[in-house]
Amino acid sequence: MADSAQAQKLVYLVTGGCGFLGEHVVRMLLQREPRLGELRVFDLHLGPWLEELKTGPVRVTAIQGDVTQAHEVAAAVAGAHVVIHTAGLVDVFGRASPKTIHEVNVQGTRNVIEACVQNGTRFLVYTSSMEVVGPNTKGHPFYRGNEDTPYEAVHRHPYPCSKALAEWLVLEANGRKVCGGLPLVTCALRPTGIYGEGHQIMRDFYRQGLRLGGRLFRAIPASVEHGRVYVGNVAWMHVLAARELEQRAALMGGQVYFCYDGSPYKSYEDFNMEFLGPCGLRLVGARPLVPYWLLVFLAALNVLLQWLLRPLLLYAPLLNPYTLAVANTTFTVSTDKAQRHFGYEPLFSWEDSRTRTILWVQATGGSAQ
Numbered sequence: 107m108a109d110s111a112q113a114q115k116l117v118y119l120v121t122g123g124c125g126f127l128g129e130h131v132v133r134m135l136l137q138r139e140p141r142l143g144e145l146r147v148f149d150l151h152l153g154p155w156l157e158e159l160k161t162g163p164v165r166v167t168a169i170q171g172d173v174t175q176a177h178e179v180a181a182a183v184a185g186a187h188v189v190i191h192t193a194g195l196v197d198v199f200g201r202a203s204p205k206t207i208h209e210v211n212v213q214g215t216r217n218v219i220e221a222c223v224q225n226g227t228r229f230l231v232y233t234s235s236m237e238v239v240g241p242n243t244k245g246h247p248f249y250r251g252n253e254d255t256p257y258e259a260v261h262r263h264p265y266p267c268s269k270a271l272a273e274w275l276v277l278e279a280n281g282r283k284v285c286g287g288l289p290l291v292t293c294a295l296r297p298t299g300i301y302g303e304g305h306q307i308m309r310d311f312y313r314q315g316l317r318l319g320g321r322l323f324r325a326i327p328a329s330v331e332h333g334r335v336y337v338g339n340v341a342w343m344h345v346l347a348a349r350e351l352e353q354r355a356a357l358m359g360g361q362v363y364f365c366y367d368g369s370p371y372k373s374y375e376d377f378n379m380e381f382l383g384p385c386g387l388r389l390v391g392a393r394p395l396v397p398y399w400l401l402v403f404l405a406a407l408n409v410l411l412q413w414l415l416r417p418l419l420l421y422a423p424l425l426n427p428y429t430l431a432v433a434n435t436t437f438t439v440s441t442d443k444a445q446r447h448f449g450y451e452p453l454f455s456w457e458d459s460r461t462r463t464i465l466w467v468q469a470t471g472g473s474a475q
């Protein structure tokens with residue numbers, strides 16, 4: 107697509123385009139990608155909001171499909187120039203089986219890669235995760251780390267295992283010859299915990315706080331810092347990476363990039379209070395109100411209950427040994443690799459990101475949406 111580039115309109119495919127991040131990627135492409143000719147939105151569950159996008163100047167094609175079905179993926183990829191593969195099963199709560207997580211995240215990614223190869227699609231951006239690196243099972247802190255920081259990445263939980271394997275597949279596919287003989291160019295973006303409009307867990311915490319009379323109770327020490335990143339900036343990074351992959355193939359191909367912006371480093375709970383505080387909640391306790399050993403016990407109890415109740419109902423609370431370990435381990439990134447490699451600068455300041463998120467929590471937090 108190189109020389110005729112100025113005039114040529116491109117076909118983009120976004121898998122998982124109706125998810126929390128995917129919707130932002132879709133909207134960002136429509137707003138900020140001048141070469142966009144057609145946008146294909148592929149998802150297991152299509153959102154009704156897609157309808158309003160179909161009336162705009164860019165052709166928007168909604169495709170209901172499953173990434174685990176190779177033929178469905180191949181049909182969606184046919185004729186696409188660029189694929190942003192963000193579909194995934196995000197489950198650290200035991201809602202889905204390890205097998206299902208693997209099928210969606212690993213086999214689904216394999217299907218996307220093979221579809222690119224078969225169809226001559228050359229550019230693939232994969233949404234990976236910080237969890238490909240850590241926190242590891244030993245709870246080692248990752249403090250202001252970058253893409254080259256040594257860290258003992260040990261995965262046991264099905265979700266990080268699947269993301270690590272899928273990322274590896276994507277990076278390994280870089281340089282493979284696609285139909286027509288040209289090389290595939292791939293890269294992977296690793297968001298830390300994403301927040302912003304559409305963030306389900308934020309809304310759940312808000313509703314829980316309302317039920318508890320406007321209070322949340324500190325469970326994790328304020329000293330445990332988390333890196334968080336605004337969804338609009340993650341989406342922007344995807345759009346920019348996809349745009350620059352062709353011109354900067356030698357530099358960007360096969361590379362990983364943490365997603366970052368100007369959001370402050372704070373504990374998970376203190377960070378959430380940046381939004382929930384202005385919505386009327388307060389976090390009780392300067393220190394954790396329950397001893398850590400009790401949280402460990404409750405987390406283990408939840409695993410047991412989940413197992414015992416499985417024949418009857420799905421019991422999948424937020425607290426389990428894995429989420430407790432993640433919440434209780436410092437994981438912050440500090441890097442400029444995306445800036446150096448493809449000129450990424452956050453599109454939204456921290457103040458904007460905060461305001462947008464607060465408005466969203468206020469607008470939808472108490473409703474059933």
Ligand SMILES: NC(=O)c1ccc[n+]([C@@H]2O[C@H](COP(=O)([O-])OP(=O)(O)OC[C@H]3O[C@@H](n4cnc5c(N)ncnc54)[C@H](O)[C@@H]3O)[C@@H](O)[C@H]2O)c1
Nearest residue numbers: 122124125126127149150172173192193194235297299300
């Ligand atoms: N939310 C975070 O904090 C976070 C952080 C790092 C990375 N990620 C990654 O970002 C991506 C998007 O996550 P999200 O938070 O928007 O999750 P999400 O669940 O809101 O979105 C995922 C989307 O993928 C779709 N999907 C799931 N299974 C599918 C299948 N078999 N076929 C087609 N589509 C399918 C879902 O319907 C959904 O719309 C995921 O790959 C996730 O691993 C998320």
Ligand SMILES: C[C@@H](CO)CCC[C@@H](C)[C@H]1CC[C@H]2[C@@H]3[C@H](O)C=C4C[C@@H](O)CC[C@]4(C)[C@H]3CC[C@]12C
Nearest residue numbers: 196198235237298299325374424425429430432433
């Ligand atoms: C112990 C509780 C007291 O309030 C708090 C539990 C919070 C946990 C449910 C969340 C803490 C950290 C979150 C994860 C992190 O933000 C990064 C993620 C990466 C992404 O790829 C998927 C989501 C997640 C694993 C995210 C999930 C929820 C937490 C474990």
